[in-house]
Structure formats: C-alpha cells, structure tokens
Amino acid sequence: MSRVLVGVKRVIDYAVKIRVKPDKSGVVTEGVKHSMNPFDEIAVEEAVKMKEKKLASEVIALSVGPPQSQETLRTALAMGVDRGIHIEISGKDYEMLQPIHISKMFAKIAQDEKCDLIVLGKQAIDDDSNQTAQMTAAVLDWPQAVFASAVEKTDGGLKVVREIDGGLETITTKLPAVVSADLRLNIPRYATLPNIMKAKKKPIKKLSAADVGVDIKPRIEVISVEDPPIRQAGSIVPDIDTLVSKLKEAGHVK
Amino acid sequence: MSQRSRVIALYKHIQYLLREYPTDDVRKMQIACKKAFAKNKDETDPKKIEEMIARGEYVSKEIETLYALKKYRAMKRRYYDD
Numbered sequence: 001m002s003r004v005l006v007g008v009k010r011v012i013d014y015a016v017k018i019r020v021k022p023d024k025s026g027v028v029t030e031g032v033k034h035s036m037n038p039f040d041e042i043a044v045e046e047a048v049k050m051k052e053k054k055l056a057s058e059v060i061a062l063s064v065g066p067p068q069s070q071e072t073l074r075t076a077l078a079m080g081v082d083r084g085i086h087i088e089i090s091g092k093d094y095e096m097l098q099p100i101h102i103s104k105m106f107a108k109i110a111q112d113e114k115c116d117l118i119v120l121g122k123q124a125i126d127d128d129s130n131q132t133a134q135m136t137a138a139v140l141d142w143p144q145a146v147f148a149s150a151v152e153k154t155d156g157g158l159k160v161v162r163e164i165d166g167g168l169e170t171i172t173t174k175l176p177a178v179v180s181a182d183l184r185l186n187i188p189r190y191a192t193l194p195n196i197m198k199a200k201k202k203p204i205k206k207l208s209a210a211d212v213g214v215d216i217k218p219r220i221e222v223i224s225v226e227d228p229p230i231r232q233a234g235s236i237v238p239d240i241d242t243l244v245s246k247l248k249e250a251g252h253v254k
Numbered sequence: 255m256s257q258r259s260r261v262i263a264l265y266k267h268i269q270y271l272l273r274e275y276p277t278d279d280v281r282k283m284q285i286a287c288k289k290a291f292a293k294n295k296d297e298t299d300p301k302k303i304e305e306m307i308a309r310g311e312y313v314s315k316e317i318e319t320l321y322a323l324k325k326y327r328a329m330k331r332r333y334y335d336d
Contacts, residue, residue: 014328015276038329125332183329190318193270194263 002116004047004056008063009037010072011126024224036072039121041188042181047119048080055153058082066090077199078191084204096218103135108212122180133180143173146180264310265291271317
C-alpha cells in the first residue's frame with residue numbers, strides 16, 4: 001500500500017481564446033474562466049483509480065498558486081482525492097514561478113507526507129514547460145516514468161508504458177517513483193455537483209513558500225509575450241501549371 | 255433513495271452539465287431539458303418511471319462523454335501530430 005501525491009494546476013480553461021495583454025507582459029487572466037489542467041485531470045484519475053483498486057492507501061493533491069487554486073483542489077477532491085495541500089503564492093511571485101521552484105516544493109511535500117508515488121500531468125496547457133515531473137524526480141533522486149500511457153502495479157514497483165516518438169516503450173521501475181501522465185492514460189471522470197459539495201468537507205492544508213523552505217526568487221525575466229503570427233490568406237490559382245510553378249517557387253516541390 | 259429524489263437528482267445533474275454545453279444558447283438547452291421532464295410529471299407507474307430514469311441517465315452519460323471527447327480532441331490537435 002502506498003501513498004500517492006498528485007499535482008494539480010489551475011490554468012486558463014482549454015476552450016478559452018487566449019488574449020495577450022497590450023503591454024506584452026503576459027496574457028489576460030482577469031475575468032477569464034479557469035479550470036484544472038487537462039493533463040492533471042488525467043493524473044488525478046489515475047491516482048484515484050489506484051485507490052479504488054486498493055493499490056494506494058491515500059491520495060493527496062497538491063496545488064501551488066493563487067487563492068483561487070483552492071477551487072481547482074476542490075475539483076480534485078470531488079474526483080476522489082482524500083485531502084489537499086495548497087501552497088499559496090500569488091501576484092508577481094506566481095507569474096515568475098518556474099518548474100524549478102514547483103519541483104522543489106513537490107519534493108519537500110512528498111518527503112514530509114511520506115509519499116511513495118508522485119503522479120503529475122506531463123505539462124500544463126498554459127506555459128507548456130513539461131519539466132516539473134522530470135525535475136521533481138531529479139530533486140528527490142527517484143526514478144522517473146514520464147509520458148505514461150499505461151501504469152500497472154507489480155511486486156514492489158511499477159510497469160509503465162511510455163509514449164515515445166514513433167511508438168511505445170515499456171519500462172519497469174521501483175518505488176518510490178515519479179510518473180507523468182500522457183493524454184491516452186485514461187479518461188478522467190466528471191466532477192459532479194453533489195461530489196463538489198461533499199468535497200467541501202475534505203481538508204485542505206494551506207502553506208506558504210516559506211513553510212516548505214523553497215526560495216521563490218525568479219531565475220528568469222519575461223521580456224515580451226506576443227501573439228503567434230496570423231496565418232497568411234491563401235490565393236486561388238487559375239490552373240495546375242501555375243500551381244506547380246508557384247509550389248516550385250516556394251520550394252515545396254522539386 | 256426514493257424514485258422521486260432520484261428523478262430530482264438526475265434533473266439537477268443534467269441542468270448542471272448543460273451549463274457548459276458547447277452552444278450559443280445554454281438557456282435554450284436548459285429549458286428544453288425542463289420541458290422534457292415536465293412532460294412526464296404525471297406519470298405514476300413505477301416501472302415506466304424507472305425506464306425514464308434509465309433514459310435520463312443514459313443522456314447524462316452521453317453529455318459527459320461528449321465533453322470528455324471534446325477536450326481530448328482539443329488536446330490531441332494541439333500537442334500531437336498524428
């Protein structure tokens with residue numbers, strides 16, 4: 001029986017059209033719908049499934065972010081997580097927070113709570129860093145099984161099928177370990193309203209960066225955030241010969 | 255749970271689900287749902303009510319699946335080439 005730690009991040013909802021701030025310092029987050037990072041939902045689902053199969057004794061969710069992150073934690077609790085930990089960091093500090101800081105926090109909490117497995121989403125859909133799982137494994141010096149598309153418990157370890165370029169790779173690892181969830185790992189369940197209400201009774205422990213002893217001094221500076229280039233309008237060519245010559249001109253055919 | 259409270263719970267759940275239905279007019283969907291339930295409000299045969307609950311549960315599962323698939327496809331389009 002093991003204790004599982006899952007990470008949940010509050011991000012701008014996947015269906016929202018992202019707008020860049022006029023001063024190019026970031027994206028507009030005020031008054032925009034937020035929800036749990038889709039890959040974290042998959043991670044939560046996997047941890048809850050482990051609990052249901054009696055492979056895990058307890059599932060703990062950890063979220064680092066502004067006060068509203070509690071709502072995201074609540075969603076995780078509604079999906080079946082036992083308790084939550086919220087490390088509150090807001091404003092300017094949160095904007096500059098990087099996976100290096102997050103991974104240290106995860107490592108600290110995993111040790112304090114005596115977790116044997118950390119399940120994270122492979123990346124968040126806002127900054128797309130794809131670093132937290134790998135860095136957490138490095139900080140703890142634990143084995144990592146990232147981009148998991150199937151996880152199976154074996155005697156004293158895990159068998160993980162990983163998504164790699166052009167196929168799948170099966171690896172075995174000992175516990176404790178860090179796993180990051182890929183898109184095809186499972187289909188997350190829906191957090192129903194009664195479950196969200198019930199989740200309000202589950203405990204959420206609130207901590208600060210100082211409580212976990214992590215220095216959150218920014219290591220990078222954001223120079224400018226810009227919209228991706230707008231797609232150029234296409235043109236209609238009169239016949240095949242012009243098409244071919246135009247394609248040759250652009251270097252698409254030889 | 256009594257049949258009555260199961261129907262109410264199902265109604266609430268579907269209304270809650272419809273809040274994020276991908277349409278221009280969520281209100282219209284919610285009214286349509288209300289009408290569908292109201293149409294059978296005088297039904298007294300427990301067996302028939304049971305059938306209707308089963309149908310309602312099927313619909314709610316379908317909506318949940320639709321949302322999951324929509325999100326999955328959006329992620330797949332954004333992050334995977336194949």
